[in-house]
Amino acid sequence: MGWAERFSIAGKTALVTGASSGIGAEITRVFTDAGAKVIATGQSEERLEALSRDTGCEVIAADIATTQGCAALVDAALSSVGTVDILVNSAGVALVGPALEYSVEDWDRTMAINLRAPFLLAKGLAPKMIAAKAGKIINISSQTGVIALADHAAYASSKGGLNALTKSLMTELAPHNIQVNAICPTVVMTEMGKEIWSPPEKSGPMIAATPLGRFGEPVEVADMALYLASPASDLVNGALMMIEGGYSSV
Numbered sequence: 001m002g003w004a005e006r007f008s009i010a011g012k013t014a015l016v017t018g019a020s021s022g023i024g025a026e027i028t029r030v031f032t033d034a035g036a037k038v039i040a041t042g043q044s045e046e047r048l049e050a051l052s053r054d055t056g057c058e059v060i061a062a063d064i065a066t067t068q069g070c071a072a073l074v075d076a077a078l079s080s081v082g083t084v085d086i087l088v089n090s091a092g093v094a095l096v097g098p099a100l101e102y103s104v105e106d107w108d109r110t111m112a113i114n115l116r117a118p119f120l121l122a123k124g125l126a127p128k129m130i131a132a133k134a135g136k137i138i139n140i141s142s143q144t145g146v147i148a149l150a151d152h153a154a155y156a157s158s159k160g161g162l163n164a165l166t167k168s169l170m171t172e173l174a175p176h177n178i179q180v181n182a183i184c185p186t187v188v189m190t191e192m193g194k195e196i197w198s199p200p201e202k203s204g205p206m207i208a209a210t211p212l213g214r215f216g217e218p219v220e221v222a223d224m225a226l227y228l229a230s231p232a233s234d235l236v237n238g239a240l241m242m243i244e245g246g247y248s249s250v
Contacts, residue, residue, distance in 0.1 A: 010035030018091030022190030026218035064117040074124030089118035099153035114158035135178035170238035186244035212245030
């Protein structure tokens with residue numbers, strides 16, 4: 001197998017959540033460009049349809065904040081493609097503010113989307129992967145699941161949980177030739193990232209503490225996801241891929 005084939009996902013099927021915008025949309029673009037059949041899911045039907053026109057992906061509007069929404073998405077995806085070879089849990093919500101000011105509703109919604117949904121989708125799709133004796137599950141986590149960051153208590157807790165879920169699922173699914181990994185980016189300049197981190201008084205200290213001296217771009221996360229989705233990463237399992245300019249190393 002040559003290098004191009006090792007890094008190819010041509011002919012594979014992928015489900016990408018959070019594809020209405022940001023990282024999920026960019027992963028959809030990169031995956032379809034790399035030859036995969038992608039089912040892109042999110043809540044904005046208008047944005048999903050625009051993405052479909054741009055990439056040729058299939059779209060399913062879904063609300064994965066509910067258990068019923070996750071179950072319906074699993075059923076729809078399996079009805080469409082039979083087996084999902086690659087699951088990318090990219091959907092996420094970031095409610096930023098002092099921990100003592102969070103409402104229970106804010107906390108619960110963060111956990112539902114960022115942690116419970118990836119578990120339910122993996123649980124629903126893994127049996128077909130097990131039967132196929134192959135599969136890739138890629139969780140889009142965050143450096144805040146590994147290091148401390150003020151005003152991110154709910155988000156950080158959900159991503160720390162997602163990292164633990166990644167490792168636990170890996171131990172159970174590895175014997176079936178299924179790789180489960182997480183990507184832990186720095187701040188990424190999506191619409192959400194720009195909204196939260198554009199003020200220089202907020203971004204300045206974070207960038208100053210990052211050896212590379214900048215934030216990330218969506219395509220950089222998408223490229224890492226492509227690597228983890230491809231045969232080139234078959235030995236990578238249970239990894240937390242830190243792509244954050246060296247922040248956690250100093």
